[in-house]
Amino acid sequence: xxxxxxxxxxxxxxxxxxxxxxxxxxxxxxxxxxxxxxxxxxxxxxxxxxxxxxxxxxxxxxxxxxxxxxxxxxxxxxxxxxxxxxxxxxxxxxxxxxxxxxxxxxxxxxxxxxxxxxxxxxxxxxxxxxxxxxxxxxxxxxxxxxxxxxxxxxxxxxxxxxxxxxxxxxxxxxxxxxxxxxxxxxxxxxxxxxxxxxxxxxxxxxxxxxxxxxxxxxxxxxxxxxxxxxxxxxxxxxxxxxxxxxxxxxxxxxxxxxxxxxxxxxxxxxxxxxxxxxxxxxxxxxxxxxxxxxxxxxxxxxxxxxxxxxxxxxxxxxxxxxxxxxxxxxxxxxxxxxxxxxxxxxxxxxxxxxxxxxxxxxxxxxxxxxxxxxxxxxxxxxxxxxxxxxxxxxxxxxxxxxxxxxxxxxxxxxxxxxxxxxxxxxxxxxxxxxxxxxxxxxxxxxxxxxxxxxxxxxxxxxxxxxxxxxxxxxxx
Ligand code: URP
Ligand code: ZN
Ligand code: ZN
Numbered sequence: 255x256x257x258x259x260x261x262x263x264x265x266x267x268x269x270x271x272x273x274x275x276x277x278x279x280x281x282x283x284x285x286x287x288x289x290x291x292x293x294x295x296x297x298x299x300x301x302x303x304x305x306x307x308x309x310x311x312x313x314x315x316x317x318x319x320x321x322x323x324x325x326x327x328x329x330x331x332x333x334x335x336x337x338x339x340x341x342x343x344x345x346x347x348x349x350x351x352x353x354x355x356x357x358x359x360x361x362x363x364x365x366x367x368x369x370x371x372x373x374x375x376x377x378x379x380x381x382x383x384x385x386x387x388x389x390x391x392x393x394x395x396x397x398x399x400x401x402x403x404x405x406x407x408x409x410x411x412x413x414x415x416x417x418x419x420x421x422x423x424x425x426x427x428x429x430x431x432x433x434x435x436x437x438x439x440x441x442x443x444x445x446x447x448x449x450x451x452x453x454x455x456x457x458x459x460x461x462x463x464x465x466x467x468x469x470x471x472x473x474x475x476x477x478x479x480x481x482x483x484x485x486x487x488x489x490x491x492x493x494x495x496x497x498x499x500x501x502x503x504x505x506x507x508x509x510x511x512x513x514x515x516x517x518x519x520x521x522x523x524x525x526x527x528x529x530x531x532x533x534x535x536x537x538x539x540x541x542x543x544x545x546x547x548x549x550x551x552x553x554x555x556x557x558x559x560x561x562x563x564x565x566x567x568x569x570x571x572x573x574x575x576x577x578x579x580x581x582x583x584x585x586x587x588x589x590x591x592x593x594x595x596x597x598x599x600x601x602x603x604x605x606x607x608x609x610x611x612x613x614x615x616x617x618x619x620x621x622x623x624x625x626x627x628x629x630x631x632x633x634x635x636x637x638x639x640x641x642x643x644x645x646x647x648x649x650x651x652x653x654x655x656x657x658x659x660x661x662x663x664x665x666x667x668x669x670x671x672x673x674x675x676x677x678x679x680x681x682x683x684x685x686x687x688x689x690x691x692x693x694x695x696x697x698x699x700x701x702x703x704x705x706x707x708x709x710x711x712x713x714x715x716x717x718x719x720x721x722x723x724x725x726x727x728x729x730x
Contacts, residue, residue, distance in 0.1 A: 265289055266303040268702055273309025273663065276629045277316065277652050278638040286314060288659040291701035296655065307697070307704075309663055315633055316652050317352025317383075317660035317698060318614045319640035322445075322502055322526060322577035324606065325356040326376050330422075333604050334589040336582040336680035339380035340715050342610060345580075345679035347382045347706040349611035350695030352660035353650060353721075354383060354580075355640070357415060359390040362422060366391065366402040370411065374720060381718025382705050383698075384660075386646070388445065389414035391433055392423045399436050407440040410722025412645050415445040415502070418484045419552070424451045430491050438497045441725045443643065445500045445526075448484035448509060449476055449553055458601055469546030472600040473536035473554040481553050482508035489516045489523055498522035500643070503579045505531045505553035506560030510567040517572065524643060526575040529609055529616040530555050531564045534685060547591040549685055550603045551581065565626060568635065574643060576635040578613040581606025582681040608681040612672055612689075618664070619691035645723035659702040668694040676709060 268288040275284045275296065287295030287303060325342040327335055337345070339356075346354050358373040360366045366389060377385055389406065391398065391414050403414070416433055417423035425433065437444045457475040461467070466474060485501055489512060492499040504510055504527045516523040534555035539546035549555065567573050583604045584590035595602035614636055621627040627635075633652075641651025650658055670676075672686040698706040705713050 266295065266300065268305045268307065269300040269303035270307045270309050270314055270661065270663070271300065273312045273314035275314045275653055276633055277654070278630050278634040281629055286653065286661070288702040291659055291703070293653060293655055293657050293659050296653070311665070312696065313629070313664040313666055314653065315662050315664055316637040317662045317700065318350050319353045319355070319637045319646070319651060320346060320351050320578050320580065320610055320613060321355040321575055321640040321644055322528070323354045323356050323580040323610050327357060327359050328361065329583070329604050332589055332593060333583070336584045336590065336608065336682070338680070339377040339385070340382070341678065341680040342580065343380070343382040343385065343715070343718055344711045345611040345677065347698045347700070347711060348678045348709060350614045350662035350664065350698055351610065352383050352662070352698060352700045353386065353646070354610065355386050355388055355644065357390045358387045360392050362393045364393070366398055366406060370406065377720055379716045381720070382711060382713070382715050383700050383718045384721055385718060386644070386721040386723055387411060390423070391416055394425065394429050394433050399432055403436055404440050407442045410724070412723045412725050413443040413445060415447065417447040418488065419447065419449040419451040419454055427487070427491065430488070431495065434491055434497045434499070435495045438495050443500055443726050444497065445502045446488045447503070448481055448488050448501055450480050450484045450487070453480045453483065462599055462601070467599040469541070469544060469550055469600050469603055470536070470539045472550045472603065473539050475600070476552060476554055478506050478508035478556060478560070481505060482512055485509040485512040489513070489521065492523065493521055498524070500524040500526060502526045502577070503528050503553060504564070504567070504573070506556040507563030510563050510572055514567070514570070514572045525567070525573045526577050527564050527567065527573045528577055528579045529613050530579070530607060530685065532561050532620055533616060533689070535561070538685070544592060544597065547596060547603045548585050548683055549607065550591070550600065550605055551579065551607045552605045568621070568627065573635070574639045576613070576617055578609035579606070580608055580610035582608035582679055584680070584682045586682055607685050608679045609685070611677050611679055612684060612686050615670065615672070615691045615694055616686065616689070618693035623666070623692040643726045645726040646721070647727065659699055661699045662695045663697040664693060665696050666693050668692070668696070670694045678711065
């Protein structure tokens with residue numbers, strides 16, 4: 255029910271009063287009533303609720319959905335991810351998110367179903383916000399393609415990621431085509447990591463031979479051409495089997511232009527970008543001694559011109575989602591960035607950076623506060639499109655009657671400096687140390703329960719559930 259004037263209903267558990275509601279289409283002054291964890295009323299005034307939250311001066315926005323995070327994922331011998339499900343989802347809540355989408359990684363030789371069950375066991379009872387798993391397919395055997403994947407899609411695992419690089423994950427062209435073809439039949443959405451394996455190996459070995467083993471070598475080993483070539487190849491394979499596809503973590507102009515070209519030709523190519531590609535550059539990998547390892551992720555951050563290109567893609571609608579690609583490792587740790595082999599070559603520095611907690615403040619500040627994007631575009635990029643693309647809409651991703659009451663209250667004028675000491679993630683550093691932002695999430699509610707207030711995680715872990723999904727509206 256929504257309306258003008260004062261509304262009272264027989265049972266409203268909670269009213270958020272006096273705020274400015276923002277959705278992907280509108281900004282308007284309204285109170286929001288919540289019953290049984292869902293939004294039941296939006297009106298000028300909602301009275302008679304059992305509890306009220308004063309949101310005067312605040313924006314009332316859909317909780318962020320981060321559709322690309324890695325949590326407790328095996329990352330090679332002796333390497334341990336810095337977050338488990340409790341710490342990652344606490345960090346997510348602190349950053350204004352109400353749902354994260356981690357990956358259940360199939361290791362070669364492992365059954366996909368086994369991988370999913372193992373991740374569910376790790377996550378159950380641990381989460382502060384809701385979670386829903388994508389799959390990572392690294393071993394597309396006939397049994398995986400013929401039985402496991404179709405059954406898992408029917409069970410609500412409607413998206414999976416494939417890799418065009420990494421020794422233990424890479425699929426060759428034939429395997430990519432087999433997976434794409436299966437996804438087309440089952441109407442699942444494939445997320446593709448576009449970097450060319452052989453080109454990276456060639457560059458890595460050449461750099462190592464010439465002594466360029468420091469963290470900056472990582473950026474030199476995977477230039478934009480490597481990403482562009484893989485993006486074009488993935489687009490071509492997808493076109494061959496008529497598959498809608500999502501290209502994840504796009505880093506710069508070269509890949510962005512491939513995607514824009516495909517979209518202009520009418521192909522269903524969706525794209526995601528991340529905070530590192532609008533705020534960091536490859537120069538960050540040049541830090542003193544091994545400090546550059548803190549910024550090693552793939553694709554690597556590029557340069558100022560690439561950042562401009564990514565904004566161009568955001569503004570023009572080339573990108574539908576803005577995710578963190580949260581993939582945290584401790585820096586000062588033998589099982590993290592500074593593992594025993596890391597000094598011998600950049601190739602042993604684990605790839606990935608923490609970002610689930612800082613994604614939204616960075617986008618809000620650099621995007622909305624600096625006038626590059628509207629509040630509506632912010633909500634689309636941070637929540638609504640994630641829900642639509644990955645099959646959670648109209649349950650998640652907006653503020654409307656019947657939606658889960660997944661809400662973040664933002665102070666659009668609050669200035670903060672991002673510092674490790676205020677964050678909740680398991681990593682021992684943030685790549686955004688000292689980064690100044692305007693706009694900050696001050697409260698997060700998951701299905702009507704306050705899970706974060708003024709940076710404090712409130713309520714017990716386990717409130718976050720694990721969700722199955724429909725086939726997304728874009729995967730058709
Ligand atoms: O460096 C990154 N991004 N690590 C995470 C794995 C991936 O490719 O998304
Ligand atoms: Zn990737
Ligand atoms: Zn990733």
